[in-house]
Structures are given as C-alpha cells and as structure tokens.
Amino acid sequence: MKHLYSINNLNANEAISILDTAKSMAEVGGKSVKKLPTLLGRTVVNLFFEDSTRTRISFEAAAKRLSADVITFSAKGSSVSKGENLKDTAQTLEAIGADAVVIRHWASGAAQTLANSGWINSRVINAGDGTHEHPTQALLDAYTLRETLAPGQKDLSGIKVGIVGDILHSRVARSNVLLLNLLNAECVLIAPPTLLPIGVTTWNCQSSFSLDEALPELDAVMMLRVQQERMNAAYFPNAREYARDFGLNAKRLSAMKPNSIVLHPGPMNRGMEITAEVADSPRSLITSQVTNGVSVRMSVLYHLLSGVAE
Amino acid sequence: MKTRLVLESSDISRAIVRISHEILENNKGSKNLLVLGIPSGGVPLAERIAKKISEIEGKDVKHGVLDVTLYRDDVRLRPARTPQETKIPQINFDESVVVLVDDVLYSGRTIRAALDAIVSIGRPRKVQLAVLIDRGHRELPIRPDYVGKNLPTSELQSIKVRLKEIDGVDEVEVTD
Numbered sequence: 001m002k003h004l005y006s007i008n009n010l011n012a013n014e015a016i017s018i019l020d021t022a023k024s025m026a027e028v029g030g031k032s033v034k035k036l037p038t039l040l041g042r043t044v045v046n047l048f049f050e051d052s053t054r055t056r057i058s059f060e061a062a063a064k065r066l067s068a069d070v071i072t073f074s075a076k077g078s079s080v081s082k083g084e085n086l087k088d089t090a091q092t093l094e095a096i097g098a099d100a101v102v103i104r105h106w107a108s109g110a111a112q113t114l115a116n117s118g119w120i121n122s123r124v125i126n127a128g129d130g131t132h133e134h135p136t137q138a139l140l141d142a143y144t145l146r147e148t149l150a151p152g153q154k155d156l157s158g159i160k161v162g163i164v165g166d167i168l169h170s171r172v173a174r175s176n177v178l179l180l181n182l183l184n185a186e187c188v189l190i191a192p193p194t195l196l197p198i199g200v201t202t203w204n205c206q207s208s209f210s211l212d213e214a215l216p217e218l219d220a221v222m223m224l225r226v227q228q229e230r231m232n233a234a235y236f237p238n239a240r241e242y243a244r245d246f247g248l249n250a251k252r253l254s255a256m257k258p259n260s261i262v263l264h265p266g267p268m269n270r271g272m273e274i275t276a277e278v279a280d281s282p283r284s285l286i287t288s289q290v291t292n293g294v295s296v297r298m299s300v301l302y303h304l305l306s307g308v309a310e
Numbered sequence: 311m312k313t314r315l316v317l318e319s320s321d322i323s324r325a326i327v328r329i330s331h332e333i334l335e336n337n338k339g340s341k342n343l344l345v346l347g348i349p350s351g352g353v354p355l356a357e358r359i360a361k362k363i364s365e366i367e368g369k370d371v372k373h374g375v376l377d378v379t380l381y382r383d384d385v386r387l388r389p390a391r392t393p394q395e396t397k398i399p400q401i402n403f404d405e406s407v408v409v410l411v412d413d414v415l416y417s418g419r420t421i422r423a424a425l426d427a428i429v430s431i432g433r434p435r436k437v438q439l440a441v442l443i444d445r446g447h448r449e450l451p452i453r454p455d456y457v458g459k460n461l462p463t464s465e466l467q468s469i470k471v472r473l474k475e476i477d478g479v480d481e482v483e484v485t486d
Contacts, residue, residue: 017390020392021392021393024377024380024392027395032430032432033429033431035430037381037426303390306386306388306390307385307387307389
C-alpha cells in the first residue's frame with residue numbers, strides 16, 4: 001500500500017493489520033512516555049483546503065506521537081487565496097521534503113490526483129475529498145465497532161450497521177460502505193429518497209427509507225451530519241420534519257438492541273440528526289471515536305511510511 | 311542447502327533450567343524479578359523461564375510480553391509489520407529487575423529497541439538479557455547475561471528456532 005486515497009487501496013488483510021496496529025498504538029497513551037520514536041526525522045504535511053477541527057488535530061496528534069515533524073497548512077492565509085493551484089502548492093511541499101501529505105480538499109478526487117499525478121514522491125493520505133471518500137474516518141469507525149462489538153474477532157462478520165442521513169453528499173458513508181463490505185459486516189443505508197445517490201443499488205448494501213423499521217435489527221447506528229452547507233436544493237421540507245423522521249432520539253434508541261451502539265463522525269447538529277440526550281448517553285461512543293481516531297491515524301502513518309528507503 | 315540440528319528438545323529444556331538457576335544465583339533470589347519475552351520466539355521462552363524459577367523458589371515470578379516493533383531503527387528499510395500486544399503485569403515497574411528474553415541474539419538491534427521500549431514504560435532497577443542462542447556478529451555494544459548456547463555462525467547461515475508453543479516442536483536448526 002503506497003497511498004490511502006480510497007478504501008479501495010486496501011485489501012482485507014491490510015485493513016485488519018491497520019486495525020491491529022492501531023490497538024498497539026493505543027497502548028502508548030498508558031505509558032509514562034506517551035511517544036514513539038517510530039517516525040523520527042520524517043515530515044508529515046497536513047494540507048487542508050477545507051475547514052476541519054477533529055481530522056486536522058487528530059492527524060497532527062498522530063504524527064507527533066510517532067515523533068514525526070508536522071507542518072500544518074490551511075488554505076486560508078496561504079498563497080492558495082492568491083490563486084495558487086494544487087500542482088504548485090504540491091511542488092512547494094515536495095521541495096520542503098514532505099514524506100507524507102495528508103490532504104483535505106473540497107474537490108472529489110483531489111487526493112487521488114495528487115497521488116497519481118507524479119507531482120510529488122511522498123505518500124498521500126486522503127483526509128476527505130468533496131463527496132468522495134474519507135478513508136481514515138471509516139477505519140476509525142471500524143476500529144470502534146470491532147473493539148466494542150467484536151472483541152477478539154479479526155473482521156466485523158455478524159455485525160449489522162445502519163448508516164443514517166445524507167448519504168448523497170457523504171464521503172464518510174462511501175468509505176464506510178466499502179470498508180464494512182471488506183470486513184464482512186452487513187450494512188443498511190437509511191435516508192429519505194432524495195438523499196440516496198442514484199447508483200446506490202450497485203453499492204452492495206441494503207437501503208431503507210424508514211429509520212423505525214430498520215432500527216431493531218441493528219448492532220450499531222452511524223448518524224451522519226446533515227450538511228447544511230450542501231442543503232441547497234430542498235432535499236427535505238424542513239429541519240423539524242427531518243428530525244422527526246430520521247433523527248435519533250431516546251425513544252428510538254430504546255427500540256434498538258440493548259447492547260447496540262451509536263456513532264457519529266462529528267460535528268453534530270444536536271437536535272437535528274441526534275438529540276443531546278442520545279449524544280450524551282453511555283451507548284454513544286462519539287468521544288471514543290475521536291480518541292480512536294488518533295490511534296488509527298498513527299497506524300496508517302506507520303504503515304504508509306514503513307519500508308520507504310529513499 | 312544443508313540443514314543440521316544443533317539443539318533438540320532435551321537440550322533446550324536443560325538450557326532453560328540452567329539459565330533459570332543462573333538468574334536466581336546472580337540476583338540472589340527471585341525478589342522483584344520480571345521476565346519479559348520479545349515476540350515471537352522470546353515469549354514462550356520467557357514463560358518457561360518464569361515457570362521454572364517459580365518452581366525452584368516456590369513463589370510466583372511475574373512474566374510478560376514486550377513488543378519492540380515500533381522502536382526499531384529499521385522502520386524505513388522494511389515493510390510495515392503488525393506489532394503484537396505488549397503485556398506488562400501490574401507491579402512496581404521501577405522497583406523491578408527486568409530479564410529480557412529472546413530466542414536468537416544476532417546484530418543486537420532488537421535488544422537496543424527493547425531498551426528504548428523499556429525506558430518508555432519506566433526505569434527498572436536493572437535490565438538483564440537472556441538468549442537461547444548467541445550467534446555473534448554484533449553490530450552494537452550489547453552482550454547477553456545468560457546464554458543457552460553459543461553458536462558461532464557465518465552471516466550466510468540461517469538459524470531457525472522452533473518452539474512447541476508456536477511450531478509444535480522444540481528444536482534449533484542451522485541451514486548453510
């Protein structure tokens with residue numbers, strides 16, 4: 001595996017190895033020295049063309065715990081706002097000597113373009129590109145699912161996961177569907193018809209228009225954020241109606257299996273796709289997802305930057 | 311390619327017994343001893359040594375697993391390996407005398423990584439090293455305290471240690 005711009009860059013063994021390694025990475029937090037020398041002398045550049053809180057700080061924390069040097073670049077306040085294109089920005093990073101580039105971009109396919117263009121030699125990790133993919137989010141979700149619902153198991157077979165909300169615009173959903181399939185989990189997409197993409201029948205997972213019908217069978221439910229910045233075409237009548245039909249509230253939570261769990265990639269719209277009561281309940285693993293994100297991203301950086309003799 | 315058996319099951323058992331006695335003699339008993347195996351070969355050997363010492367002394371000796379993958383100095387030269395779980399028993403680590411156990415001592419680089427891994431956990435009173443085979447060719451100033459067998463080899467030869475817990479049989483072979 002040279003780059004990670006899509007879950008399709010991984011086979012099942014590689015994905016499992018990333019999850020297993022993440023477990024060892026998590027142990028570092030319990031030691032007196034919370035740092036590993038593994039990537040000493042390597043440079044990781046965070047290239048963020050789009051706003052992000054948790055992904056950016058998570059990658060930054062991951063790289064620092066592995067002793068790499070981190071340069072964080074955000075498009076605001078850089079030459080990008082003067083009109084510099086991706087190629088020139090990339091070549092600047094190459095000249096600085098980046099070993100890995102973590103890229104978040106508003107354009108779908110930006111990470112793949114950067115990886116395959118020949119502009120740079122460094123490893124490329126996709127931290128979210130448009131409405132395409134967000135592979136490290138899917139990996140941390142899978143890690144959280146495996147640790148809670150299938151401890152001791154290698155893959156996620158026997159687990160049924162519902163992904164609820166704006167599937168149409170969600171890169172998190174796309175990466176998750178691919179990874180859940182790779183790890184033998186069952187998956188159901190739950191959304192109003194307007195928020196399901198047209199080609200969804202080819203995705204190798206079920207879909208449903210009713211949250212209440214799907215909930216009792218699920219071991220885990222992933223609530224997606226309603227991306228208000230992309231809600232410009234009347235996909236549903238209004239926020240209250242969306243919350244009533246597709247929002248997760250305490251009543252719906254009690255209709256689920258007793259040990260089932262709730263995930264959300266963040267940031268949440270409390271009161272919209274998830275009520276505050278559910279978000280703060282013990283069955284919600286939203287804060288563990290953030291903690292696990294650092295371990296999983298450490299694992300991804302380790303896997304991509306091992307064995308690269310220059 | 312010629313393969314020759316250098317240690318058989320009974321030789322390995324005798325080496326474990328002798329190393330266990332030497333550890334006790336050297337440390338004047340088993341107080342604060344912590345036997346840590348380095349995966350994969352060192353783990354069953356550490357268990358056997360801890361068990362043997364416990365038998366001799368009549369009290370429990372702690373043992374665990376120390377994975378060193380993430381502390382190696384050749385991360386950028388080799389493909390990624392999945393680390394194994396490090397297991398340190400609940401004890402006062404800084405008071406302990408750690409006996410590191412590995413199957414073969416060669417360049418010494420694994421032990422260097424292990425010393426770094428230990429420092430990240432705490433500051434034990436002493437660290438000692440026990441190996442089943444010492445085959446020479448050190449690349450670092452590291453020496454073992456307890457050796458099962460010294461086996462001078464050429465760098466072209468390869469040594470295979472097989473242990474019951476992993477391979478179903480106890481033996482050591484040298485391949486030319």
